[in-house]
Amino acid sequence: xxxxxxxxxxxxxxxxxxxxxxxxxxxxxxxxxxxxxxxxxxxxxxxxxxxxxxxxxxxxxxxxxxxxxxxxxxxxxxxxxxxxxxxxxxxxxxxxxxxxxxxxxxxxxxxxxxxxxxxxxxxxxxxxxxxxxxxxxxxxxxxxxxxxxxxxxxxxxxxxxxxxxxxxxxxxxxxxxxxxxxxxxxxxxxxxxxxxxxxxxxxxxxxxxxxxxxxxxxxxxxxxxxxxxxxxxxxxxxxxxxxxxxxxxxxxxxxxxxxxxxxxxxxxxxxxxxxxxxxxx
Amino acid sequence: xxxxxxxxxxxxxxxxxxxxxxxxxxxxxxxxxxxxxxxxxxxxxxxxxxxxxxxxxxxxxxxxxxxxxxxxxxxxxxxxxxxxxxxxxxxxxxxxxxxxxxxxxxxxxxxxxxxxxxxxxxxxxxxxxxxxxxxxxxxxxxxxxxxxxxxxxxxxxxxxxxxxxxxxxxxxxxxxxxxxxxxxxxxxxxxxxxxxxxxxxxxxxxxxxxxxxxxxxxxxxxxxxxxxxxxxxxxxxxxxxxxxxxxxxxxxxxxxxxxxxxxxxxxxxxxxx
Numbered sequence: 001x002x003x004x005x006x007x008x009x010x011x012x013x014x015x016x017x018x019x020x021x022x023x024x025x026x027x028x029x030x031x032x033x034x035x036x037x038x039x040x041x042x043x044x045x046x047x048x049x050x051x052x053x054x055x056x057x058x059x060x061x062x063x064x065x066x067x068x069x070x071x072x073x074x075x076x077x078x079x080x081x082x083x084x085x086x087x088x089x090x091x092x093x094x095x096x097x098x099x100x101x102x103x104x105x106x107x108x109x110x111x112x113x114x115x116x117x118x119x120x121x122x123x124x125x126x127x128x129x130x131x132x133x134x135x136x137x138x139x140x141x142x143x144x145x146x147x148x149x150x151x152x153x154x155x156x157x158x159x160x161x162x163x164x165x166x167x168x169x170x171x172x173x174x175x176x177x178x179x180x181x182x183x184x185x186x187x188x189x190x191x192x193x194x195x196x197x198x199x200x201x202x203x204x205x206x207x208x209x210x211x212x213x214x215x216x217x218x219x220x221x222x223x224x225x226x227x228x229x230x231x232x233x234x235x236x237x238x239x240x241x242x243x244x245x246x247x248x249x250x251x252x253x254x255x256x257x258x259x260x261x262x263x264x265x266x267x268x269x270x271x272x273x274x275x276x277x278x279x280x281x
Numbered sequence: 282x283x284x285x286x287x288x289x290x291x292x293x294x295x296x297x298x299x300x301x302x303x304x305x306x307x308x309x310x311x312x313x314x315x316x317x318x319x320x321x322x323x324x325x326x327x328x329x330x331x332x333x334x335x336x337x338x339x340x341x342x343x344x345x346x347x348x349x350x351x352x353x354x355x356x357x358x359x360x361x362x363x364x365x366x367x368x369x370x371x372x373x374x375x376x377x378x379x380x381x382x383x384x385x386x387x388x389x390x391x392x393x394x395x396x397x398x399x400x401x402x403x404x405x406x407x408x409x410x411x412x413x414x415x416x417x418x419x420x421x422x423x424x425x426x427x428x429x430x431x432x433x434x435x436x437x438x439x440x441x442x443x444x445x446x447x448x449x450x451x452x453x454x455x456x457x458x459x460x461x462x463x464x465x466x467x468x469x470x471x472x473x474x475x476x477x478x479x480x481x482x483x484x485x486x487x488x489x490x491x492x493x494x495x496x497x498x499x500x501x502x503x504x505x506x507x508x509x510x511x512x513x514x515x516x517x518x519x520x521x522x523x524x525x526x527x528x529x530x531x532x533x534x535x536x537x538x539x540x541x542x543x544x545x546x547x548x549x550x551x552x553x554x
C-alpha cells in the first residue's frame with residue numbers, strides 16, 4: 001500500500017546568524033539576557049505553508065513553481081528529511097528519491113563499491129546490494145570501468161552510473177526533481193526506457209518542475225506552489241495519454257515525438273525532455 | 282505536582298523516541314559496517330601503507346616517549362612501557378572517535394539532506410572506522426607486551442569485555458557531541474582542547490599512584506576508569522570493582538542523555554545542516 005497524506009504541513013527553516021550558531025554567544029546572552037535585550041528571536045523562513053494533499057496509488061503529482069517556491073523542500077519533506085514543524089505528514093511505502101543521483105557516491109571508490117555503498121545507504125543488506133551490480137553493469141555498459149575509481153569517469157559515465165543505481169531498486173513512491181535525462185543521444189533513449197519502466201512499477205510519482213508543459217504531459221494531478229503555499233491544485237488528464245506498460249511493449253515506448261521546450265534548454269544538466277512515458281496506476 | 286508529571290512524561294517520551302532511533306540505526310548493521318569498512322579500504326587505496334602509516338607513527342611515539350618518560354619518572358622500562366603503550370593506544374582511539382564525532386553529522390550533510398537514516402547510523406560508521414584503526418594499532422601493543430615479556434593470562438580476556446564497554450561509552454558520547462556540535466559551530470575546537478587537557482590529566486603518561494595526596498583527582502575521572510578496564514587485564518591484573526562501577530554508571534548516564542537529546546533534537550538536525 002502506498003500513500004502520501006499531508007495535512008496542513010508547515011516547514012520552517014531557522015535562519016541562524018553567527019551568534020546563534022555560537023555556544024559562547026548563547027552562554028553570554030543567557031547571562032546578560034533581558035537587560036541588553038539582544039536575545040532577538042531567530043528569523044525563520046517559511047518554506048512550506050499549510051500544504052495539504054492526499055495521494056493514492058496511481059497518482060502522478062506535478063509540483064509546479066518558480067525557484068524557491070518550495071518544490072524541493074516538499075520533496076524532501078516527503079522523503080522524511082525535513083519533518084514538518086506543524087501539520088501531519090503520513091507516508092507509507094518504499095520511497096525512491098531521484099533528487100540527487102549521486103547520493104553517497106565516493107570518487108575514490110570503484111563503480112562496484114559505489115553500487116554497494118548506495119545499496120546499503122538505501123537500507124539494503126550487503127547481499128541485496130550485491131544483487132544490484134549485474135543489473136547496473138549491464139545497463140551502464142561501463143564494463144571494466146566499474147572496477148576503476150569513479151573519479152576517473154567522464155561526466156557522462158558518472159551520470160550513467162548514478163542514474164542506473166538510482167533506478168535499480170523498485171519503489172512505491174518516486175520523488176523526482178525535474179525530469180532526468182542523461183548521456184548521449186543513443187544512451188538517452190535507453191535511459192528513458194529504463195525510467196519509464198521504473199516509474200511504471202511504482203505506484204505514486206511526485207515530480208517537481210519549472211516547466212508547466214512537462215507536468216501537463218506527465219501528471220494526473222497538479223499543485224502550483226508559490227512562496228510555499230498552494231496557489232492552485234487541479235486534476236488533469238496527461239497530454240500524453242498514459243500507456244499501460246507491459247514488458248512486451250517496451251519497444252513502443254519512447255517512440256512518441258519528443259517534447260522540447262525552449263525555456264528549459266539553457267539550464268545546465270537539463271537536456272531536452274521526455275519521450276512518452278507510460279504508467280500503470 | 283502537575284508540572285513535575287509533565288516533565289517526567291516529556292523526558293520519558295524523548296528517551297523512548299531516542300531509543301527507537303538508536304534501535305533503527307543498530308538494525309542497519311550492513312549500512313554502517315560496510316561504510317566504515319569502505320572508509321578504511323579507501324585509505325589503503327590512497328597509500329599502500331594505509332592506516333599502517335598511522336600505526337608506524339604511533340609505534341615511534343610509544344618507543345621514543347616510552348623510553349624518555351621511563352627515564353624521567355625513573356621507572357623500570359619493562360614495567361612502564363606496556364602501561365604506557367596500552368594507555369596511549371586506547372586513548373588515541375577514543376580521542377579520534379570523539380574528535381570525529383564533532384563533525385559526525387556535518388561531514389555527512391550530503392546524505393542527511395537527501396535521505397532519512399536513523400542518526401546514530403553516522404556515528405556507528407565512525408565507530409566502525411575507528412575500531413578498525415584500533416585493530417591496526419593493537420599490533421604495537423602486542424609487540425610491546427611480547428618484548429616486555431608480559432604474557433596472556435586468563436584475566437586478559439576481560440580486556441575484551443572492557444573494550445566492548447568503552448566502545449559503547451564512545452558511541453553514546455559521540456551522539457551527544459555530534460548533536461551539540463551540529464547546533465553550535467564553535468564547539469569542535471572546545472572539544473579538541475578538552476580532550477587535550479584530559480590526556481594529561483588522565484594517568485596515561487604517568488601512573489595512577491603518582492599523585493599521592495591528589496589521588497582523588499584520578500578516582501573521579503571517568504576516563505581513567507574507562508582506560509583501566511582495558512589496560513589492567515592486559516597487564517595481567519584485575520581491574521577494581523570501582524572501575525567497572527564508574528564505567529557502568531557512565532553508560533547509564535551517557536545512555537540516558539544521548540537518547541534524550543536524540544529524541545528531542547532528531548527532527549531538527551537536518552535543519553541545522
